[in-house]
Amino acid sequence: MSYRVSSMSVLPPVRKDRIIAELPQCFSTDAALHTKTDFAKKVRTACQEQRTGTVGFKISKVIVVGDLAVGKTCLINSLTGLTLRFCKDAFDKNYKATIGVDFEMERFEVLGVPFSLQLWDTAGQERFKCIASTYYRGAQTVIIVFDVNDVASLSHTKQWLEDAMKENDPTNVQIFLVGTKKDISSPAQYALIEKDAIQISQEIKAEYWALSSLTGENVKEFFFRVASLAFEANVLAELEKSGTRQIGDVIRINSNSNNLYAASKKKQPNCCQ
Ligand SMILES: Nc1nc2c(ncn2[C@@H]2O[C@H](COP(=O)(O)OP(=O)(O)OP(=O)(O)O)[C@@H](O)[C@H]2O)c(=O)[nH]1
Numbered sequence: 001m002s003y004r005v006s007s008m009s010v011l012p013p014v015r016k017d018r019i020i021a022e023l024p025q026c027f028s029t030d031a032a033l034h035t036k037t038d039f040a041k042k043v044r045t046a047c048q049e050q051r052t053g054t055v056g057f058k059i060s061k062v063i064v065v066g067d068l069a070v071g072k073t074c075l076i077n078s079l080t081g082l083t084l085r086f087c088k089d090a091f092d093k094n095y096k097a098t099i100g101v102d103f104e105m106e107r108f109e110v111l112g113v114p115f116s117l118q119l120w121d122t123a124g125q126e127r128f129k130c131i132a133s134t135y136y137r138g139a140q141t142v143i144i145v146f147d148v149n150d151v152a153s154l155s156h157t158k159q160w161l162e163d164a165m166k167e168n169d170p171t172n173v174q175i176f177l178v179g180t181k182k183d184i185s186s187p188a189q190y191a192l193i194e195k196d197a198i199q200i201s202q203e204i205k206a207e208y209w210a211l212s213s214l215t216g217e218n219v220k221e222f223f224f225r226v227a228s229l230a231f232e233a234n235v236l237a238e239l240e241k242s243g244t245r246q247i248g249d250v251i252r253i254n255s256n257s258n259n260l261y262a263a264s265k266k267k268q269p270n271c272c273q
């Protein structure tokens with residue numbers, strides 16, 4: 001006989017440097033998903049009163065897309081700590097194209113509630129695109145990456161977004177446009193591309209960020225912002241859903257899960273179980 005232990009009960013606590021208590025601010029007020037200085041009041045209250053329903057068990061899917069070698073893998077690794085950032089030589093020579101897709105999990109705690117991001121790192125190379133695009137579905141966040149030193153990579157971002165949105169519901173997706181490799185651009189060169197990037201962000205309703213995975217500039221701030229806005233959207237959706245329900249209904253549903261299971265089995269006679 002085998003016993004299944006809920007994965008929630010065996011997870012270690014969230015790392016201290018992944019705890020978010022304040023809303024991280026946007027990079028540019030000209031291209032932000034919103035410019036409020038704090039989480040929505042009802043979100044804070046719901047968290048305090050532990051009325052966040054299933055949000056604390058959620059894994060929010062994030063897909064990272066963009067041209068080859070713009071720095072998608074390095075960006076994710078820079079957050080998750082897989083790259084030795086201080087070793088510049090190794091950094092420059094270690095380009096290994098992503099083949100298909102890869103993913104990393106990053107666990108946060110937002111306003112006292114656990115919240116995980118599942119970061120899908122996709123391949124920018126054309127020949128791997130059709131494999132990668134099969135993983136686009138169900139994303140809550142789309143991060144479109146370009147290299148601030150490469151105008152062509154910026155001009156391709158709309159196409160990347162279009163492809164990502166074919167698989168997703170636009171009303172439920174938050175979009176970020178991220179310029180990487182800021183460390184190797186001169187201030188004048190950067191200012192030029194930033195103007196265009198902000199304009200594109202406004203057109204596609206994305207939030208704009210510029211950062212460097214090499215120096216780490218803005219990397220943590222960026223992912224904290226992504227986690228916070230995804231979390232906030234999830235709590236707001238949960239509150240809307242439970243608007244007609246009473247507090248505690250979630251618990252009642254769980255305690256009645258045998259019946260639910262039976263009902264769902266009936267509905268799906270072809271289920272492989
Ligand atoms: N100077 C500098 N170099 C970077 C930065 N980010 C990435 N690079 C370099 O850019 C190259 C490509 O980075 P990757 O992260 O592998 O690019 P990718 O977008 O994942 O590429 P594909 O997987 O082929 O789509 C590597 O040689 C990195 O060292 C950065 O912030 N600054």
Ligand SMILES: [Mg+2]
Pocket residue numbers: 072073074096097098121122123124
């Ligand atoms: Mg890659």
